[in-house]
Amino acid sequence: MPLALLALAIGAFGIGTTEFVIMGLLPQVAADYGVSIPAAGLLVTGYALGVVIGAPLMTVLGTKISRKKMLMLLMALFVVGNVLSALAPTLGVMLAGRVVASLAHGAFFGIGSVVAAELVAPEKKAGAIAMMFTGLTVANVVGVPGGTLIGQAIGWRVTFLVVAALGVVGLLGIARLVPDLPQPEGVRLRRELAAFKNTQVLLAMAMTVLGFGGVFAAITYITPMMTEVAGYAESSVTWLLVLFGLGMVVGNLIGGRYADRRLMPMLYVSLGALALVLGLFTVTAHHKVPAAVTVALIGALGFATVPPLQKRVLDQAHGAPTLASAVNIGAFNLGNALAAWLGGMVIAAGLGFTAPNWVGALLAGSALVLAVLSAALERRSGAASGTAASGTAATGTAVSASPIAAAPIGDAAAEPALAARR
Numbered sequence: 534m535p536l537a538l539l540a541l542a543i544g545a546f547g548i549g550t551t552e553f554v555i556m557g558l559l560p561q562v563a564a565d566y567g568v569s570i571p572a573a574g575l576l577v578t579g580y581a582l583g584v585v586i587g588a589p590l591m592t593v594l595g596t597k598i599s600r601k602k603m604l605m606l607l608m609a610l611f612v613v614g615n616v617l618s619a620l621a622p623t624l625g626v627m628l629a630g631r632v633v634a635s636l637a638h639g640a641f642f643g644i645g646s647v648v649a650a651e652l653v654a655p656e657k658k659a660g661a662i663a664m665m666f667t668g669l670t671v672a673n674v675v676g677v678p679g680g681t682l683i684g685q686a687i688g689w690r691v692t693f694l695v696v697a698a699l700g701v702v703g704l705l706g707i708a709r710l711v712p713d714l715p716q717p718e719g720v721r722l723r724r725e726l727a728a729f730k731n732t733q734v735l736l737a738m739a740m741t742v743l744g745f746g747g748v749f750a751a752i753t754y755i756t757p758m759m760t761e762v763a764g765y766a767e768s769s770v771t772w773l774l775v776l777f778g779l780g781m782v783v784g785n786l787i788g789g790r791y792a793d794r795r796l797m798p799m800l801y802v803s804l805g806a807l808a809l810v811l812g813l814f815t816v817t818a819h820h821k822v823p824a825a826v827t828v829a830l831i832g833a834l835g836f837a838t839v840p841p842l843q844k845r846v847l848d849q850a851h852g853a854p855t856l857a858s859a860v861n862i863g864a865f866n867l868g869n870a871l872a873a874w875l876g877g878m879v880i881a882a883g884l885g886f887t888a889p890n891w892v893g894a895l896l897a898g899s900a901l902v903l904a905v906l907s908a909a910l911e912r913r914s915g916a917a918s919g920t921a922a923s924g925t926a927a928t929g930t931a932v933s934a935s936p937i938a939a940a941p942i943g944d945a946a947a948e949p950a951l952a953a954r955r
Contacts, residue, residue, distance in 0.1 A: 535652045540706030541645045542668035544608055547699035548638050549672030557681035558689040566624040576631050581866045583632040588639025588863035592856045600648050601713045607637040612700035619693035643859025646843050663789020663840040670785045673778030678771055733849040734857055736907040738864045740900045741842050744804055746868030747897030748835035750889045753873040758886045763824040773828050780832025792841035799841050800904045807834040808897035814890040
């Protein structure tokens with residue numbers, strides 16, 4: 534794997550840390566500004582919505598410049614947002630800083646996924662994407678607990694300054710290690726938008742919303758579930774989240790490895806097992822050790838879906854993958870927001886703190902149904918294409934494979950063929 538992936542992973546580490554560390558710092562932030570914890574919770578909601586909006590917006594704005602320059606600009610925006618959050622005199626200003634930082638999130642992972650895939654051979658694309666996302670998963674093991682401890686010991690503002698410093702390291706790494714990959718010829722906004730007419734692209738994004746949403750339906754309410762149902766002390770929740778993060782690291786690497794071999798079977802297994810484990814969590818949540826094991830399994834199975842889903846979008850949006858890739862990152866956050874809302878609804882209805890696990894199981898099961906449907910439609914389309922090709926050959930018309938269609942994303946070999954066609 535190219536060293537440039539390390540720079541992308543460092544950026545992903547910083548982004549993952551700033552996204553999730555606020556959850557452990559809400560009491561300190563609320564006390565500092567003199568507001569309630571629910572009011573401070575807007576910092577979480579605002580960030581998630583900023584990702585959903587910023588992913589397509591920043592990607593569209595970056596269609597005229599090289600991907601390396603865009604990644605550097607996004608990291609600079611990330612640094613500015615975190616410095617603003619650290620120095621914010623009021624909650625409103627901090628919310629603005631969180632939104633500014635979130636605008637870089639979706640586009641960074643979307644464009645970064647495309648760049649990571651271009652840096653390696655076609656059979657290693659999912660592994661390269663997984664390597665970049667390792668920064669995000671490691672953030673949940675090291676960055677979030679470490680940032681929480683710093684915030685509790687020294688002050689939450691120091692945490693965000695440290696995160697901003699991570700952004701500077703990521704920016705310098707990208708400038709030094711990532712090659713200057715120009716936008717492929719023919720990249721236009723209209724062409725990028727046309728990818729959303731592809732049913733397979735939309736199905737992959739729906740799988741993203743539902744599949745990873747299933748994870749957050751349970752994890753959003755892990756604190757009351759573990760303290761009120763399993764019997765853990767509040768101080769133990771941090772280490773349970775470390776277990777969740779370790780599971781994410783393992784699942785991400787496994788998902789990246791096997792998605793390069795058999796992508797759809799990997800999705801079937803991970804989504805099916807995720808739905809099963811989430812359903813079992815309603816039982817295991819009543820016992821400490823089984824609950825801890827289940828938390829780690831949810832992290833592993835949930836993130837095992839990320840590389841194959843991201844690669845699925847890249848494959849299906851071939852020729853115009855950048856915007857679709859970024860929007861799919863927004864889809865992860867949309868799933869998080871939807872699942873957290875649904876989980877809160879069932880708790881408010883009096884069904885108990887384990888009820889969100891059933892919501893998560895249903896969401897993951899629905900994603901599995903969509904995966905099966907997507908594969909069936911693809912087989913039907915392939916069969917229809919094969920029939921049409923046979924009919925054409927039967928009439929004596931020569932049929933040949935297009936070198937442009939066969940070339941990988943960003944492959945320079947496609948350019949001479951394009952010129953020849955012109």
